[in-house]
Amino acid sequence: MPQRLLQVDRIGLSAWAGLLTPENCQNLIAIGQSLLRPATVTDEQTGEEVAHGERVSEMAWPKRDDYPILQSLAEGIAQLTGIPIDCQEPLQILHYRPGGEYKPHYDAFASDAPTLCQGGNRQVTLILYLNAVEEGGETAFPELGLQVSPVPGGGVFFRNLNEEGQRHPLSLHAGLPVRKGEKWIATQWIRQEAYV
Numbered sequence: 001m002p003q004r005l006l007q008v009d010r011i012g013l014s015a016w017a018g019l020l021t022p023e024n025c026q027n028l029i030a031i032g033q034s035l036l037r038p039a040t041v042t043d044e045q046t047g048e049e050v051a052h053g054e055r056v057s058e059m060a061w062p063k064r065d066d067y068p069i070l071q072s073l074a075e076g077i078a079q080l081t082g083i084p085i086d087c088q089e090p091l092q093i094l095h096y097r098p099g100g101e102y103k104p105h106y107d108a109f110a111s112d113a114p115t116l117c118q119g120g121n122r123q124v125t126l127i128l129y130l131n132a133v134e135e136g137g138e139t140a141f142p143e144l145g146l147q148v149s150p151v152p153g154g155g156v157f158f159r160n161l162n163e164e165g166q167r168h169p170l171s172l173h174a175g176l177p178v179r180k181g182e183k184w185i186a187t188q189w190i191r192q193e194a195y196v
Helices: 022-035 068-081 114-118
Strands: 003-008 013-017 058-060 092-096 101-105 122-129 139-141 146-148 155-159 173-175 178-180 183-191
Touching (some): 022 058, 022 183, 068 122, 068 183
Antiparallel strands (some): 003 013, 013 155, 058 092, 092 183
16 A cells, blocks of 8 residues: 655655555566666657766666556556546656666756657656665755655655646756666656647
8 A cells, every 4th residue: 555755745746655566566677677778868859869978777668558567557657646547658667777877857848849749748757666776876856955765666756847837946856876786767757638
């Protein structure tokens, strides 16, 4: 049963325990391992996926239709957030080795980004932690002075947009460097409208 551990109302940030079972976590890691490739970011000017020096990790973007666990997870996320499954982008599974990190960034796109035609902006983010990191790998919110430590099966949820639908400055966040061991997460971005 999920348990909320933290609530920060300014961006709806909440940290949770018990979102995934240990078996769910292992299954998602196994799916990720079979599909890993160097991580990219979406270029806000072109909408293309490009390598970026501030993101040091590997990623996998499995298709929901190929894995029953992904459909079940999507249904659970819709229930947790109250936002329809149709608004969910494909789940992204990420792997960070020692030294791996994602420097401070926003998940929401600029108001003129071409990718907005795929369902509007990313209104919320849910990061799911899949393993215990030996040292480092926290999710940091520099504008809030807050860090969330990875707890297997737990996660952190936050809003990316303000009331006007613009990128919220407090949603700036980072995946701090993994100092020892490895880090596996799954990230679910949810658009304002049905994702296409």
